[in-house]
Amino acid sequence: GENVEQHPSTLSVQEGDSAVIKCTYSDSASNYFPWYKQELGKRPQLIIDIRSNVGEKKDQRIAVTLNKTAKHFSLHITETQPEDSAVYFCAASSGSGGGADGLTFGKGTHLIIQP
C-alpha cells in the first residue's frame, strides 16, 4: 500500500517569511496529492491539491510542487501570517481525485508563525 512521509514534524518561522513542507510517497500509481490544514480542535480543510499531470499549482500565497520522478511534493507558503499557524497534512491517492480509493496521510507538520 501507499506510504507517505512528511517533514518536518514541527516548523517555526518568523511572520512574513516563507515556509516549506515536504512529502514523499511510495506508490508510483498515486496521481492525486491534496494538502489539508487543521487548526486546533477543528476539522482538516483542503487548502490546495495537485494532480500528477501538473508540476506546480499556485493559489495566492500557497503553492504546491510535484516531482513525479522523485516521488515527492512540497507545500510552499509565502509571506506567512499568524493565521497560518496550524497542523498541515499532505496526502496521496491512486484514485481519480480523492475518490473511493481513500487518502493516505502524512503524519502532519505543526507550523508555528512567530510574531
Added chain:
Amino acid sequence: DTAVSQTPKYLVTQMGNDKSIKCEQNLGHDTMYWYKQDSKKFLKIMFSYNNKELIINETVPNRFSPKSPDKAHLNLHINSLELGDSAVYFCASSRSPGPGYTFGSGTRLTVV
C-alpha cells in the same frame, strides 16, 4: 447548512460499552469515509462506503462496524470499547472522481 455533520461532538463512556457515531452529508457525494485521528494527530482511514458497498477496511478490529442506511449516511458502531479506542473520529465524503474530501467536525471519543 453543514455539509458533513456528525454527532455527537463529544462522547465519554466506560470500557466495555457499545456506542455509535452518526454521520450525514448533504453534498450528494457517492463515497463516505471514517478516519481515526490519534493523540499524535495521525489520520488513518478506517472505512469507506461507495454506493452502500464497503470498499476499504484497513485492518480495523471487527468491534468497529460501519453501517450505511443510504448514500447520505454512514454511521460507526463500536462494540466493547477499549481504552485504546480513545481518539477523534472524523467522517468525510467525496465524489468519485472528485476534488478531495470534505470532513465532518469530528467526534472526540474518550473511553474511561
